[in-house]
Amino acid sequence: MKEKINLLHANGRTLLLRGLARLHCGLLAAMLFATVFALLPAVSLSVRTGPVEAFLRGLLLAVPAALCYYAIKRLKALWQFLLAALGLCALSWLLAGHWGGAALMAVMCLFRVRVRLQEEEEGPIASFFDQPAYPALAVFALAFLASAVAGLAVLQRLSLVGAALYLLVCLGFHGLSRLDGYLVLNQGMRNLPARRIQRIAGTAVAAVVLAGAVLLLPPAFTSECGVRIQLPSHTQTGKTPAQRAEEDAPLRLNQEQPPDFLGELEGPSWQIPPIVSYLFFGLIGTGTAVVVILGVVRFFKDFSRSYTDSRDLVQRLTKEERDQSAALEGVHKRPAFWDRSPSAAVRRRYRRAVLKSGKEPPQRALTPAEVEAWAGLREERLHQLYEKARYGPEPCTAEEAREAGRLG
Amino acid sequence: MTALLLCAGILLLALWALPRLYDRFWDKGLDCKISFTQDYAVEDEDSALLEVITNDKLLPLPALEISFHMDRRLQFGAGENASLSDQTYRRDVFAAAMRQKITRTLDFNCAGRGYFRINEAGLAAQDLFLTRKYVGSRPQNTEFYVLPRPVPTGQIQIPYSKIMGAVLSRKRVCDDPFEFGGLREYSRGDPMKYINWKATARAGRLLTNLHESTLSQQVVIAIDMEGGGLQGDFLTEAGVRAACSLAERLLAEGVELSLYSNGGDVRTGGDWKLEGVSGAGSTLFLKKKLACLGLGTGLPPVCGFLPQGLGPDGLLVLVSRSQRAEVAEAFSQAVGQGRGVRVVPCGAEHGELPQFSRIDTVWMEF
Numbered sequence: 001m002k003e004k005i006n007l008l009h010a011n012g013r014t015l016l017l018r019g020l021a022r023l024h025c026g027l028l029a030a031m032l033f034a035t036v037f038a039l040l041p042a043v044s045l046s047v048r049t050g051p052v053e054a055f056l057r058g059l060l061l062a063v064p065a066a067l068c069y070y071a072i073k074r075l076k077a078l079w080q081f082l083l084a085a086l087g088l089c090a091l092s093w094l095l096a097g098h099w100g101g102a103a104l105m106a107v108m109c110l111f112r113v114r115v116r117l118q119e120e121e122e123g124p125i126a127s128f129f130d131q132p133a134y135p136a137l138a139v140f141a142l143a144f145l146a147s148a149v150a151g152l153a154v155l156q157r158l159s160l161v162g163a164a165l166y167l168l169v170c171l172g173f174h175g176l177s178r179l180d181g182y183l184v185l186n187q188g189m190r191n192l193p194a195r196r197i198q199r200i201a202g203t204a205v206a207a208v209v210l211a212g213a214v215l216l217l218p219p220a221f222t223s224e225c226g227v228r229i230q231l232p233s234h235t236q237t238g239k240t241p242a243q244r245a246e247e248d249a250p251l252r253l254n255q256e257q258p259p260d261f262l263g264e265l266e267g268p269s270w271q272i273p274p275i276v277s278y279l280f281f282g283l284i285g286t287g288t289a290v291v292v293i294l295g296v297v298r299f300f301k302d303f304s305r306s307y308t309d310s311r312d313l314v315q316r317l318t319k320e321e322r323d324q325s326a327a328l329e330g331v332h333k334r335p336a337f338w339d340r341s342p343s344a345a346v347r348r349r350y351r352r353a354v355l356k357s358g359k360e361p362p363q364r365a366l367t368p369a370e371v372e373a374w375a376g377l378r379e380e381r382l383h384q385l386y387e388k389a390r391y392g393p394e395p396c397t398a399e400e401a402r403e404a405g406r407l408g
Numbered sequence: 409m410t411a412l413l414l415c416a417g418i419l420l421l422a423l424w425a426l427p428r429l430y431d432r433f434w435d436k437g438l439d440c441k442i443s444f445t446q447d448y449a450v451e452d453e454d455s456a457l458l459e460v461i462t463n464d465k466l467l468p469l470p471a472l473e474i475s476f477h478m479d480r481r482l483q484f485g486a487g488e489n490a491s492l493s494d495q496t497y498r499r500d501v502f503a504a505a506m507r508q509k510i511t512r513t514l515d516f517n518c519a520g521r522g523y524f525r526i527n528e529a530g531l532a533a534q535d536l537f538l539t540r541k542y543v544g545s546r547p548q549n550t551e552f553y554v555l556p557r558p559v560p561t562g563q564i565q566i567p568y569s570k571i572m573g574a575v576l577s578r579k580r581v582c583d584d585p586f587e588f589g590g591l592r593e594y595s596r597g598d599p600m601k602y603i604n605w606k607a608t609a610r611a612g613r614l615l616t617n618l619h620e621s622t623l624s625q626q627v628v629i630a631i632d633m634e635g636g637g638l639q640g641d642f643l644t645e646a647g648v649r650a651a652c653s654l655a656e657r658l659l660a661e662g663v664e665l666s667l668y669s670n671g672g673d674v675r676t677g678g679d680w681k682l683e684g685v686s687g688a689g690s691t692l693f694l695k696k697k698l699a700c701l702g703l704g705t706g707l708p709p710v711c712g713f714l715p716q717g718l719g720p721d722g723l724l725v726l727v728s729r730s731q732r733a734e735v736a737e738a739f740s741q742a743v744g745q746g747r748g749v750r751v752v753p754c755g756a757e758h759g760e761l762p763q764f765s766r767i768d769t770v771w772m773e774f
Contacts, residue, residue, distance in 0.1 A: 160412065175537055178537060178538045178539065179538060182471060182534075182538050186501060189499075189501060190485060191500060191501075191512065192501050193501065193502060193503040196470075196503035196505070197470050197471055197501075197503045199503075200468050200470040200503055200505055200536070201470040201471075201536065201537065201538055204468075204470070204536040204537060205537065208423070208537075211419065211422070212419050215415040215416070215418055215419050216412065216415055216416060216419065219411040219412035219414075219415050220412055222411075223409050223411070223412050224409065225409070226409070227409060311512050311513055311514070312502070312510050312511065312512050313510070313511040313512075314508060314509075314510050315508065315509045315510070315511070316507060316508060316509075317462065317464055317507045317508065317509050321462070321464075321509065322464055322507070325437060325439070325462065325464045326464075361544075363545075363547055365547060
């Protein structure tokens with residue numbers, strides 16, 4: 001496996017980033033095709049391809065997009081790339097099933113050539129095709145708007161699912177690229193615990209993507225998709241609300257029907273028996289649950305054991321060490337949030353005054369007088385009130401708290 | 409649609425809240441301790457520095473940078489993780505998971521004599537997604553001495569013989585009450601204060617302590633720390649090594665020493681001097697003191713730091729690479745009616761120095 005990765009001149013992390021970048025191209029192409037193929041019947045043009053099929057086949061454009069990336073990087077002469085571009089356009093046409101795929105690929109190839117020519121003069125340039133961007137979510141928003149205006153429930157669902165997927169791709173890509181950037185920046189550093197940094201930050205990114213998937217995808221798939229926008233021209237026809245309701249009735253009926261993605265595709269009349277589907281999804285669900293549980297157990301086990309990594313001895317803190325540290329923390333503990341006594345108010349005022357004067361927190365070992373000298377705070381009365389609140393045998397009075405408020 | 413918006417809201421809230429959690433708690437339970445594994449080492453020896461990071465909280469810190477300033481005479485590996493100027497700025501990256509303690513040992517070579525101290529360590533932590541950086545510091549309190557390397561016996565023999573010759577010619581042996589030599593039976597006339605009461609009680613008869621003798625004559629060593637240029641610094645350092653080796657052997661012989669220098673004390677920031685040292689047990693203290701001796705340019709003449717009124721029995725030793733006439737004259741005046749030995753660290757070739765009647769000159773080639 002490592003040898004194959006070496007052939008691509010990248011490590012696993014970089015390959016994952018490249019995969020996400022290609023997925024971003026695929027998702028955008030898919031949404032574009034689905035919108036076009038959903039809207040064409042609305043302008044009385046008959047098409048054989050449905051929006052779901054167009055969406056799924058559009059996702060396949062991630063493959064020629066990846067080939068295009070490697071072609072522009074590896075082929076030395078431009079004429080070689082142009083020849084390859086022809087092949088990529090043909091492949092895109094085959095995968096998409098219409099000329100739109102070839103056209104998109106041609107545009108991508110042209111941009112790639114332009115970027116390469118620029119790179120020869122200006123150095124590396126980040127291409128739009130190589131990094132998902134949050135503003136691109138506008139494509140899905142536009143598709144959603146179009147579906148709401150035209151009353152296309154299927155397109156609406158596709159736009160929601162596509163937007164959720166694209167958001168997850170963005171989250172994953174940007175999280176990983178920050179991690180990759182940090183590790184590349186510090187790769188010359190000796191004793192860099194790259195594996196542990198990757199494990200902690202990578203797990204966090206994966207957890208966010210997983211949480212996002214769990215939170216967004218099920219509601220996106222099961223959404224009723226009944227959002228509809230009434231254009232103003234529609235109200236000027238002079239029809240009563242009852243008449244409009246009658247006209248909208250077929251659309252609502254259409255929306256209330258359960259989503260049937262497979263129905264959009266032309267396929268054999270024989271269908272898989274429901275028991276097989278239940279069994280399949282049951283197995284997938286159980287397998288996923290087992291993998292997640294094992295992963296979580298392994299994750300926490302890794303963090304709880306002691307081991308040596310390069311020159312680092314990594315140990316789990318013992319209870320004694322934690323108690324000792326907690327005792328030290330207790331010495332410097334601030335008054336609790338719910339402590340509304342005058343003494344606590346004085347201490348809060350004093351802290352705010354010190355932070356305001358000193359701009360940053362002082363060292364913990366300093367006495368109040370040293371802290372004030374460090375921060376340049378010259379309020380003798382505030383000092384006295386603080387000492388009374390912090391160390392005095394008697395608590396501060398409400399009047400003293402008010403006085404501290406005026407001083408601080 | 410409502411469920412989707414609600415879920416998206418939850419996700420956004422979580423993504424918004426996490427950085428705030430880090431803003432608030434990034435340094436909670438976070439501690440960093442830097443310490444040298446040894447108290448001291450000799451020039452050219454290897455030693456180690458320990459960095460201990462403790463993260464006692466549930467928020468992991470995927471990238472935690474520890475930085476501190478260190479003198480360039482302590483060389484870590486092949487200049488790894490360090491940027492060099494007049495000091496080394498060292499930066500190390502750790503990955504601290506929740507409730508973890510990480511100990512890293514950094515080996516270094518003691519390339520030069522000196523006193524080294526780390527007062528503060530800088531912390532720069534990043535949040536879980538490496539989007540935000542938090543900066544802080546932790547006070548440190550660790551110090552390390554690099555003692556002068558001893559000069560080979562053959563090289564030090566000539567100046568040592570000159571000094572010992574001058575010392576022995578005025579020899580008066582006294583008991584050194586701090587150097588225990590053994591026990592013997594009490595005899596009439598022994599001072600009461602030398603009776604060892606514990607040993608007496610154990611043996612059932614009066615026993616008195618025997619002390620090592622010390623030579624009554626005091627030797628004063630003056631070390632000129634005027635540096636300047638690569639060769640100047642090298643020869644001055646060679647002079648410190650020579651002075652250290654001489655002092656060590658003189659202490660072993662029971663001679664009482666006083667040392668003065670025009671280089672300041674880098675530990676205290678004041679003048680450097682060491683008065684009335686005797687006994688072989690003081691060797692480590694002397695070496696540590698020499699480790700704190702600062703090198704510089706444009707220093708005042710070393711003879712100005714010597715005590716006034718060196719008697720006819722006094723022996724003054726000057727260790728200086730300087731071959732200037734004014735240094736020789738000032739030294740001659742400081743010697744006065746006593747005796748002087750001038751040790752001059754030099755290269756392969758050296759010129760002639762003005763001769764004075766009460767001063768012996770020894771060239772030491774390095």
